[in-house]
Amino acid sequence: MSRRTVSIRDDSIRLGQFLKLADLIDQGADARQAITNGQVRVNGEVERRRGRQLTHGDEVEVRGEFVEVG
Numbered sequence: 001m002s003r004r005t006v007s008i009r010d011d012s013i014r015l016g017q018f019l020k021l022a023d024l025i026d027q028g029a030d031a032r033q034a035i036t037n038g039q040v041r042v043n044g045e046v047e048r049r050r051g052r053q054l055t056h057g058d059e060v061e062v063r064g065e066f067v068e069v070g
Contacts, residue, residue: 002064002065002066003066003068004066004067005068005069005070006018006021006022006067006070007070008056011056012053012054012055013054013069014050014051014052014053014054015031015035015040015042015047015049015050015051015052015054016031016032016035016050016051018054018060018067018069019034019040022060022067024060024062024065024067025062031050034062035048035049035050039062039063040060040061040062041060041062042054042058042059042061043058043059044059054069056069056070057069
């Protein structure tokens with residue numbers, strides 16, 4: 001299990017964009033599939049909205065990899 005922080009420029013970012021920025025997925029289609037299949041958790045809860053707004057301090061988990069929004 002790895003943990004790291006990925007900084008964002010603005011106050012918030014959409015989940016689908018963050019997954020790509022953090023290199024948790026390769027393409028937008030992969031993000032959609034991972035989210036739809038319930039493989040993405042935000043702050044410990046399954047998130048099925050690709051447009052979910054993330055802010056500093058949120059934690060995203062995909063397949064055992066944890067990334068904090070910094």
